[in-house]
Amino acid sequence: MLLLYRYKLLLLLRLLLLVLAAVAFAAVGEARAGYVMLLTSIYWMTEALPLAVTALIPAGLLPLMKVLSSKDVCMVYMTHSNMTLFCGIVMALAVEHCRAHERIALCVILKIGHSPRRLMVGFIATTMLLSMWISNTAATALMIPIVDAMIIELKVISFCKSSTRLSRKPARPKVAMPEVASTVELQDHFPTSPSADDLPEICIDMERRPSFVEIETISPEFSQLRNTCLIATAAAANIGGIGTLTGTVPNIVLAGFLSKWVSG
Template structure:
């Protein structure tokens, strides 16, 4: 596999002892972790410093060119939005660090109390996502996610097309609840086990190639389709739930905070699930029937390999079964509570926190007193993503309170003459292009308030333009840098950039059509949108 960036491992304990080093010590052992940190490449350095300076210059320029018809707070908000957008896109600062800018900028330059800005970082949608992450961590802690994946593959059988479909279904389902990165990382070694089996029993299929790390792999259309199928379905499946991907969560928070529009967990699934199912089927068709049709009819020993993997897992433990029960309970509550109660006594975020607390309370069935989830596991939460949510929501809240959203709307009235399908399609196209190069969460955080302002300006329901922003932001398929699952597939050595661009281009075309149709049909029916 190619080297994929990973978190730094903790430093050896002996580096921090107070004893005098023995004669074998070297100068490097006396350096601090910061001094030993690997140097940035000149390209990365240039991008970061260029982004830092460019963001500041463009922010000042934005403030100066805006007319006096926009009040001071609105001009400051626009300038800060440009600054954060540039810094997010260039990663001039770590993405979560840029999300902290509103806590400094708005109190200083827009006279907004810091407690008002800080309230966005405690929005209930952040706790919904936090609870979802804790459930996912519990699934990983007890290997429930791996068993679900293997059982799905066992059902699909050893035919290449069906097996690729099985990988995509398992990956897509898991990515609705577990982060798409973690899902792709988990599914990759299972997929590579299948490819190694094919190389062993059918060495004449495909051709050998040497990866950047010097490993020799047997490349084939089947291998390419399988690796891309895992990567693409990790992104596609996450569209199905609010907690599946950060842009969905940001959308829910933005609409609730700025338009008092509440989207329930079950409501979103009525939109996201059909979209994910249709999209995944079309992606499977494109990969296995159009672009990378597998050269083999059946994988000898494929079923036995999956059975062996299941056997290695052993029987389901009490902890695993209890996490499964909690998982089912969470899904039932998220979907059922709004149906049973006209005014639900507990919100989706409250349910998420209830589930998280149950995971900490319930034992895993071990005499050792192990709980389903402990804090050592919980601290693996992507805290940076939660900060990013807070920064995005703080920025969007200031768009509304400063009058910037309405001001953008007045300049967007000229679009009212265009067909709505064309406006939605253009929004999807623009966001798709941006998310290939930038973080999907940062893209959504930057453009949700802009889309909301345009919707107000043309007299449209804000849902009509903000839903395609959230959906399109997750549809990044063409480049390894677009999203971590793509990088994971590329790092396997079985996929070239050219193959990823080829597959991603076709899927992006499909995404534009599906996002537009979903926004104008299914979403209209589920949310009662009138246009």
């Protein structure tokens, strides 16, 4: 019964939106404004969307339908600069939710390569690209876990390969060879293939995952590479932030002061 009620409510809302959509394309500005007001009221009463999202519908639809300018609409909520900063934060949350930053980072690194220099170039390019559209703090917070995890994973793989290579070369014990030995005696001293009991022991040694401290102790340059990539990521966020208006907060504040100074 509850499912049927939800289905009817959803169908009613869709039909109502289709009927009211004709009003949105009317030539009269008052009709378009009434459509936005009615749509917001329906969503507010039915709670089809969260109330916080419903409250922002006029901020998006009124400038889109050319009823009011975005500056006039934003002044009802907050200043134009704060509204721009708010949209940048929402954009950062959307990127984090859909994990787009991880896909971009992996795509760039796959195209560039896995050497230390190319990895750093890939991290810098990805961070600068993200920082142009979201705030520097958000871009750095999104990229730091990826950079840290990827460098650690590369070092873990390198450590496992080196430890496996060493474990596969054990010292062969010296066995006294008799002058006349049968095939059975030779097989006892020199088995041609590992037995079934030895295989699990080798697999466990190969799949053993070292800790962070163990890798850092064995490879001193690992800590330097990790710190360098982290610092480069933070610096790239500052550089990419000056590319667009929403890249960093000082750009938005400066734009707000300039608009007041020019208009005044």
